[in-house]
Amino acid sequence: MSSFFTLPASQKKRKRPQSSDQPPSKRAVPSKRRETRDESISGSDVSEDDAPVARNEQHDVSESEDEEFANEDPAAKRIRLAEQYLANAQKEVLADVGFDAAEVDVENLRSRMGDRLKEDTADSKGKLYRWIAEGLDWTGAAQRVTRMDGKGVTGVAVQGRHVYTASKDGAVSKWEIPSHVPPMRDGKQTGRANKTPKRVAYTRGNRRQKKDRDFQEHTGAILCIAASQDGKFVATGATDNKLIVWDAATLKPLRVFTQHRDSVTSLAFRIGTNQLFTASRDRTVKIWSLDELAYVETLFGHQDEVVDVGALAQEKCVTVGARDRTARLWKVVEESQLVFRGGGAPSKSRADRAAAKDAAQDDSGIDLPFEQKAYNEGSMDRIACIDDETFITGSDNGSLSLWNIHKKKPVFTYALAHGVDPPPPVEELSAELYPDESIRGDPQPRWITALRAVPFSDTVVTGSWDGSVRAWRITEDKRRIEPLGPIGRPEKSSVTKLLEPEGISSDAVSGGALQATQEIEKAAASTLHGVINDLAIVDRGDRGKDGVLIAAVIGKEHRLGRWQTQKEAKNSLVLFEVSKKVLAAKDDEPATVSTEADGEDDFAGFD
Template sequence: MSSFFTLPASAKKRKRPQTTDQPPAKRNAAPKRNESRDESISGSDASDDDAPAARNRTDDLSSSDDEEFANEDPAAKRIRLAEQYLANAQKEVLDDVGFDAKDVDLENLRSRMGDRLKEDTAETKGKLYRWIAQDLDWTGAAQRVTRLDGKSVNGVAVQGRSIYVAGRDGAMSRWEMPLPEPPMRDGKQVGRVRKTLKRVAYTRGSRKEKRNRDYKEHTAAILCIAASQDGKFVATGGADNKLIVWDATTLKPLRVFTQHRDSVISLAFRRGTNQLFTASKDRTIKIWSLDELAYVETLFGHQDEVVDVCALAQEKCVTVGARDRTARLWKVVEESQLVFRGGGAPTTKRKAVAKDTDSATDVSGGVEQRAYNEGSMDRIACIDDETFITGSDNGSLSLWNIFKKKPVFTYALAHGVDPPPTALELSADELPDESVRGEPQPRWITALRAIPFSDTFVSGSWDGCVRAWRVSEDKRRLEALGPVGHVAGNLTKLLDGEDVLSPEATQTPSGTVRGVINDLAIIDRGDRGKEGILIAAAVGREHRLGRWQTRKEVKNALVVFEVARKSVGAARPNGDGTGLVVVVDEEFGGFD
């Protein structure tokens, strides 16, 4: 027996009777409805004969349409007329404008979403996908210099508009980048424009509390600093064996960890998480979860102090072990490690340009420099999950691939060499022999940072320049892009109190930074670097781990470079392309 629920769809459709002998009033009769509903829904149940507005909208219909939709109910007719009106309006717009803006917007959205999906997929797989080095105006980078009092500056970290600085005297401060220029109104800017960095938070430890186990700040030099990607935490490691987690906004200590048995030298957050890796002189790497403020695990394997650590999105990290001359890839989940052995000297010699310490002049005469042996691997930076860069005390940058135990490529003397000391400095004789001078010595790689999943990275030493580099498309070579900022720009003159724009200053060749670049931080500006990148450099009188290099005449400083894209135009605060340097004198503080 069939019913309404078992009948086919065609049989379920209810049709009006086709008889014409029935009076129109009876054919259009409808059940009584609530009067309040009729008032609230204006004419929703009215027929064609009772709706003059509907008749006016259908005057232009042809007689064939009337015959085709003779049995159409009023509700369906209103929907059909509305769709027809929208189609006619869209046709008129297309005839006038020539294109459909909706289609263009959808196409642009599909293109952007497709590019974003490709980038997210490449980043998930740990592949290099951003080739941006050639699109950046390195020499036209604008510079902001903030001079800091106290002892040498050891670390710098950047998160959003905040820059965190830590020093040898146990002080830490948060600086805020200036906001973009205010909007224009009637041809004038609304409000004032602040072009300098502003210190918004500050804290410092005290050596007097060294024996106080409940003291929640550093009692010795801060050697490293890192900021979480979500802007909640800042972590610092010091020579007092402490790892301290701070609130990123107020710089109030949240938790102090003392599990390391020696100085904490380097920190790295796992990308996109609050998982933290710490490297120490006790030859271990420890893993922490800052969401729970808890210790997780310890990694063993290095034969010397672990001086640098770097991590990307996966649960892995890479480290360098100083004088054991190894880089190690730690696979935390698999509980295994890969060892990459350095040492020795570059296999090929090249014509190196040795530069004087206080200027960019060539002191080698373009002669071929000998290769220097690698004594210590000091710095490391990840390009992607398969490629990383190391920097050594022989001044070389090495490109590594996880599928090969030896460097894929080595760039020797990346920051040149120091001229040998004079004979008078080396000998107590009144007229010393020049033969005691010795040979020029390479400048160490003291800082190294890369933009994750891109071909771009920067390095620092004490030659007066932050240098930019790129990885070739086949990921088998390193190519120099030159110094960041104007090498002939005048930080030396400026810090000595001379006019930065004077003719004498602009004619004097000098580096952009004076002192030892102890740390670098690099982030994108805008959505994935649409506006360029920002580089922050911690410049001090001494090396962060010792006094092998001491420059008493140098002023400790925080130097910020704003590198714009070439297509957008380099950021030049003074508008004349000279890269005006802004200096702010602020006290950095020290121990009580």
């Protein structure tokens, strides 16, 4: 009998049971265990191997805390746990969000730089607009007057903290602007304006040196002055055909140019550069580079003397040609020019007739006893740039004209901007004992003798010889000019306020009493006796946040001639500090300064 111990070796092997699904020759391979878990099914990020360790660590921490705070009462434990929770929450917030003062400063700087880049881009395109005219207190402007010796003052320029003036006796003066004075409230000055501009530098030419070609100063009457934006140069032009470039700090001459063949009548610096445009009675416009103190180019085209020139940031300029009654836009790079022709009378529309009627009133607000008529334009004397597509001109018929480079005629004309001069008394016109009243003639318009605008804004100021500097506003559609009234005093006098509320007409008042009252009002209100020969207007603060500063020079006669002389006038420099309007406050609220022009809404035209 065979047994396990007596079987052959080949039969001692045990045979494993074979599966019916697999062939006998192949061994079944055991399936490999999945090491990773499905995250969509598992609700924990801790693996099975790590879980016991975490539980052990948590158990150890809890045991250590129990040993440390074994004798802690429940109230103290609640407070400790709450503090611990807040500390952990703060760490998580700082880790997720982060808060760093340096990063906040960098972000604010980046925002400001973005705004500045936006402004510079709009400025380069000529589309930046600041609607600041309505937010300024024109009637409450602080006023400073400085009397000047010598002949009539002809030009003024402002740069930084200094004002530069020029006069017909060949003198150039540098003045330091005094500190700020608070604005007027209810017709009363809130601060004392006892400080006047202080002269810090002075130089004067010599008429006797006309034949000396090496003489480095003027030998004739200076007609215009301009200061560079970087404060390095001051340029003057005179009747001796010279253009002199001065060191702005010391008023020492740097270079004398004699390329013009007649009097230099106007100067304008290109914004942001030291490129200078000059206009002359020789009917040309010349371009200069003051960085190299060199002559660049001459522009021809006007048929009469060029009396005024204006420029902005681009390499362009605008000029007016007096009695050729044209304004011209010069494109220097393209070597071309656009001609805009004036010379007509203001239109007879209803709006223009109403504007002419309002402007025909004298300073007291009483209508003059003469029928107004349309005065034809005989000479275009002043020009100022609003932006790269818009400019404004002033003429000898008292009209302000708004132009657009896409139209050859004015977009809008405001007639008799500074009113009219009544005819002189009959006794001054005739030596007869009983002269005829018909020889008096008609009242004559006051010329626009000075015109300036804040570049890329809606603000314009003008001057004549009516005793006031007037402010104007250009509408947002750039199609109209609106008056804002005289600067530094109310638009209407007490005579008008007395007559209007009661409905009393001027005819019902005695002629002699009314005339005397008007003369008193006019003498009290018109502080600027003489011809306003030039104006300069600059921002105070960043983009005019503190208002604007206006400098005006007043002479006894016109800067380009001696057609009339104001006997009561005195040569003077007048500074107007125009501040922001102060909004009326309620009983329980303090007064606030208007910030209408400080925000983003004061920019328009930027795409």
